[in-house]
Amino acid sequence: AQSVTQPDIHITVSEGASLELRCNYSYGATPYLFWYVQSPGQGLQLLLKYFSGDTLVQGIKGFEAEFKRSQSSFNLRKPSVHWSDAAEYFCAVGRGTTDSWGKLQFGAGTQVVVTP
């Protein structure tokens, strides 16, 4: 069965510092990988996705993620955090088959707090 693990429930980072959010997945086939961000009381917004090709993916808001098949990881990074990046971040994995590719499995989320 597929699963997604976000080891860090909560991360506090200073504004201007770098940020890295970890995501590990367990999946028996080629995964589709996503990162979403959720502001309080809001829906989720797609930051970036990986289907195939270049393993370093650029997303919106200055985020990037790197797919490492050997480590089953898809970590999210940002070189310099802004106060507006305070939110909850979710990693998700989708199945790579045409009959069920649309069903995403989400991690439990990482809450990011940005301090002045």
Added chain:
Amino acid sequence: SQTIHQWPATLVQPVGSPLSLECTVEGTSNPNLYWYRQAAGRGLQLLFYSVGIGQISSEVPQNLSASRPQDRQFILSSKKLLLSDSGFYLCAWNSEGDGYTFGSGTRLTVV
């Protein structure tokens, strides 16, 4: 452009009362539609998904049901709410394997 609408934004309902949450999508046809629930401090749990009118798949046994009466309309219902049904409900759609687009969610509190 494609948009997804979800309402109401917040809802407080007594135990045992019925529920109807609606989700509509604009700007696309034949989307895959999903209902997720997010309990406090937890990730997202897929409740239902639909690949077409009248086609509903349930992921977990529960007190809820879903219907898709029109191509771009997805409804989440319950005949009698339980306290455990409280949570944040999110509708989403995707097409062409491009990830999900989420609605703004409904905060349901069962009292």
